[in-house]
Amino acid sequence: MGHNVGVIDAPARPARARRARALLARSIDDAQLARPVTALLSLVVLCVMILGGSLLPVPYVIERPGPAIDVLGEYEDEEILVIDGAETHPTEGALMMTTVSVDGGPGFRVTPVEVVAAWFDRSKTVLPKEVVFPEGRTREQTTLANTAAMSSSQQGAVAVALDELGIEYRDVVMIAGVLTDGAAEGTLEGGDVIVSVGGESAGGVDGYQRLIEAVPDGEPIPMTVRRDGEELALQVPTAPVDGAPRMGVILAPGHEFPMDVEISVGDIGGPSAGMIFSLSVYDELTPGALTGGHDIAGTGTIAADGAVGPIGGIRQKMVGASETGAEFFLAPSKNCDEAVGHVPDELDVVAVSTFEDALTATETIADTGSTEGLPTCEDVTTR
Numbered sequence: 001m002g003h004n005v006g007v008i009d010a011p012a013r014p015a016r017a018r019r020a021r022a023l024l025a026r027s028i029d030d031a032q033l034a035r036p037v038t039a040l041l042s043l044v045v046l047c048v049m050i051l052g053g054s055l056l057p058v059p060y061v062i063e064r065p066g067p068a069i070d071v072l073g074e075y076e077d078e079e080i081l082v083i084d085g086a087e088t089h090p091t092e093g094a095l096m097m098t099t100v101s102v103d104g105g106p107g108f109r110v111t112p113v114e115v116v117a118a119w120f121d122r123s124k125t126v127l128p129k130e131v132v133f134p135e136g137r138t139r140e141q142t143t144l145a146n147t148a149a150m151s152s153s154q155q156g157a158v159a160v161a162l163d164e165l166g167i168e169y170r171d172v173v174m175i176a177g178v179l180t181d182g183a184a185e186g187t188l189e190g191g192d193v194i195v196s197v198g199g200e201s202a203g204g205v206d207g208y209q210r211l212i213e214a215v216p217d218g219e220p221i222p223m224t225v226r227r228d229g230e231e232l233a234l235q236v237p238t239a240p241v242d243g244a245p246r247m248g249v250i251l252a253p254g255h256e257f258p259m260d261v262e263i264s265v266g267d268i269g270g271p272s273a274g275m276i277f278s279l280s281v282y283d284e285l286t287p288g289a290l291t292g293g294h295d296i297a298g299t300g301t302i303a304a305d306g307a308v309g310p311i312g313g314i315r316q317k318m319v320g321a322s323e324t325g326a327e328f329f330l331a332p333s334k335n336c337d338e339a340v341g342h343v344p345d346e347l348d349v350v351a352v353s354t355f356e357d358a359l360t361a362t363e364t365i366a367d368t369g370s371t372e373g374l375p376t377c378e379d380v381t382t383r
Contacts, residue, residue: 146269182248
């Protein structure tokens, strides 16, 4: 009997063990299934976060090489330098203004991916946004400021060239730029010379600003301007901006020349082509080719006394000049610290501080085909 009882009770233990093993197996299978699903979901979330972060705008701008443009030639199918009312002379070679393209700024953006890539590209520079575009300035205001700077630069450049040639001209106050959609758009134009405000004339920008501010708020400003040789009596509307009436224009010192000089470079703005503009005007007003047929690029602002001032993006401008085929480059002496060690192999760079320096360098290159004996950026930085 005892043996039979043993036979009857024995199967119960294997059945419970089988159920336990089955439960354990299902738990393991469920856990193994859950791990890939959780991992996949985590990967998807991580990818979305990375992608989203890579597309977020960051407070930086990226400077990269822009085109080098021959001022003696054409840009966008239009002759850049046109002089009427004076004898001009054929020339050859090239005098190239250099530019920088900026990614970012008002109305545009760059992403973290672009910034990181630019850090590893020697032809690009990453800068805090506010260094290039002051905080609070709109895209339209930035465009206006650049247009006005270019207009003033061209005026100053022509004046310096005429000073070198002993040709007289008259100082005036002009409308350097008109804000798109500003109150004065359609009434005033860039290049208008101010003759009077409210019937009164002034000797400079500050004087005309005081006359403008004296007009009662909300009333149009009575202004006489000279445009294309004709005097126009205008009523210039204003609109409130930051609580004060504004025309939406920039006034700047300018000049009236004994000849008509037009420099057209599309929507390129800024003052940094001043030196090259001066050389180009001088070249066309004097016999022979100033460059001797060579392709010479350069950059630098020009002051009334002929001083060549520093600019931004010198490294990018040298790269752009080299890529366009320039043989020589005229660089402001005050930019030489940034230029040393970054000069493209195919480019010979000369340091200049004045228009006279630039003229001497160009004439030397024309005569010898080299920069031997001219100051280099290495010479300037080791003094």
